[in-house]
Amino acid sequence: MSKTVKIASIYPTLLGTYGDGGNVAALRHIAALHGISVSVDEVSPGQKVPANADIYVLGGGEDTAQSAAAAALHSSGALAEGVKNGAAVLSICAGYQILGHTFLDAEGKPSAGLGLLDVTTDRLEKRAVGELIAHPLSTSPAEITAVLTGYENHGGFTHLGNGVEPFASVTSGIGNGDGKTEGAINGRVIGTYLHGPCLVRNPQVAEQLLSWAIGRKLEHIVEAEVEALRQERLNFVTKNR
């Protein structure tokens, strides 16, 4: 019996607009398939962010909510401490932008992010909305081998610095903004524009996060329902290209 994996869902009331709460549901579900026990701490603003979680999950959100979340995380400092202790982080969209150096607030003014990923975000000329497909790279974590599928809906253009690698390579959609790279990764900190939710459509990413948390490799478990959904989405994009 391995240890209980501590999952912290960061401010789901602020960062959960695009169904990203499903990522935590997916972690629970996939952990159960592997016989891993988890505890989930849903942290509301005003509550203490734990510094000892194994996996932190941050979702997308509207501009005002994003700024509120960034301010609260700044004053807490716990997320940075968790990362220093080796925790894994999955951050989506607005959550991803918060982890960078700066992002733009509702008025278009740069706001300070947490600097946990060497990225900065400004504005895309045209909002990126639609199905997003990306392929893992040689630098992507070992467990993630299958094509990544999701839905993007963002106005941010995220520029990658030297301190990060792209999370994946875009085959359809916009991703970070250049139409080539999607997301960013440094160590166990992942930022991505994949909604869908990300971990529902890409169970390997969930398995990677859990694998980091328990310190051993996981055999990929294929669920028929999930595989049917993945195939249907990938075919949809091919058909409508």
Added chain:
Amino acid sequence: MNTPLRTRLAISAGKLAAAASRLAGRGEGMIIGGTVALKISPHALEDLAQGRVAALVSATNGKTSTTRLLATAMSQGGPIASPTTGANMTEGAVWALATGAPGAQAVLEVDEAYLPRIVKETRPKVVLLANLSRDQLDRMSEVAMLARKWRKMIAENPEVLIIANADDPIVVFAAEKAKKIVWVGAGQAWTADSSVCPECGTLLSRDEKTWSCSGCGRTRPTPSWNFEWKATKGKTSATAVSPSGEKFDLSHLSLPGRFNASNATMALAACSELGYNLPKAVELMSTVSAVSGRYAIVQSGALKVRLLLAKNPAGWSELLDIMPPAPTPVIVMINSNHADGRDPSWLWDVPFERLAGRTVIASGNRRRDLAVRLLHAGVDCVVVEDPFAPDAELPESVRKLDVIDCAATYTAFQKIRVGALEGEVDA
């Protein structure tokens, strides 16, 4: 009424186009009629409105039902021009005015994003604002952005009386600067889109009755109209309470659920401001049993279904309450065509866990998304492409039911509605 010649010609052209569209079997022709009329006379809406528009109704959820309740209540004073299909953009408004009884007072449902323009062009007496929550984020504004647009609209149209829900903080932010306002404590079951203050971003404090923001001091306005809802052991009661304390029993509404009683309270407040007899209004509202197919019982292929429109988490969270209890199976159809919103990730915000103990027939072009959502929710599910086909592989329990609930997103809902035998569908 003195309609300019250009607009009269535009309406005639629109009617021809609508008739052609109907002949070609392309639907009711409202949108095409309105579109043609607006092309020929861009000011058609202004020309047709001219003091006729009594009320506009906008919200994320419940626009069509509230519009119907209000129009029916107001029919005590004579015919009312009101759209019958939920066509709620500029074209639909033009068409409802052009085809309604000449000179009749109008009640129009208006899309949230189109509201500023339609308020400006129609100069309504009252505007009802019930709720704002996430809906079709792939093409609609985010919720706070929409609220800012409404706020600006209200500042620019100070003569319009606003009737707004004091329990939705986003609506309050949008409406609070109105010169003339009637607050209604209409309730809010879905709070996930108003967790923070839309102005300062502080997390709102909530208890059962009220809400407030510690950041900027904004609090729930004291409502003039109140709404009481009680549900105990399958029995429900609903009461609207007027500013003077007069109580109106809404328990006999034919439309189901807390949200429809809440919609009726908003409509009743509007009737009061517009000078209608209120007991008569309640009586008339009770006769509304289906609204553009919503809650209608229709034959669809081999099954008889009660049609429910369910297109976002806020709407879903209310609909789950009116479905018969487990183990009664239900059909859920999720599409992601343009009018549904392309991104059904909101399925993950719906508390589908509450369907546990029954079998869900998952259908629609996003049935696979739904199947995975239900798998995670621990809800038994059968994926069926067309549950209405005579040879559809359905569980025994489905065939045994006289009527099965079918909750569907907009395009799936419309397909069943249009496909059903005409006589059995309302309007």
